[in-house]
Amino acid sequence: MRASSQPTELSQGDWTEGLRAEAMAWLTTHTLQTMDAAEPRLRALAEVQGGGFANFVQEQLPLVLEERDLAAQIGGAVASPTLIWVTDEPGMIAAALMLDPDAPQLLAVPESVFETWIDAHPDWHCRHHVEYIAVFSRLDDEDLASLSDAQRASGAEWLMHKVGIIWGEDAGHEARHLWRWQEGTLMLEEQNFRGAIVY
16 A cells, blocks of 8 residues: 555645645646547546546545544544545546535545655655545456456457555555446446455
């Protein structure tokens, strides 16, 4: 997991706004399509990302914040963490529709931008933030080898959807879901592909 063993040197506000500035800088060099203008595959991926984030906020985030409250009472974690949606281009398209860009403790950030920021400004034990991670990617060689013969012969495009939550030191989980894009339709093929990870 990405929570560092070294304390952060930034306040929560400075840490959040610094990350926001990096995300805004990324947006100046990457033109995001709108949901309506996106081609069908990209729109379908963005819809999955948006639905997943909404589900997380409604069903899982309250439980995460309850656990964070306990951590805050023990010491270290702030009681009101910044929620970071770590995502990809489809997720950023969904976030543009769903999130208030001026919300002080909520922002969507491309995975590459977040990785660079957290390496340079580690947040000790996720003291200031909670991460919701949702990223689509192509299958690696090991994942491709795990497909059945029928799946490989189907002619479909296979995508892995990594979804995870990190809210503290040794506190979080991650799953990978197998999706299929074929004949203009995005379909969930298998949940928890090759098992889930619990931190």
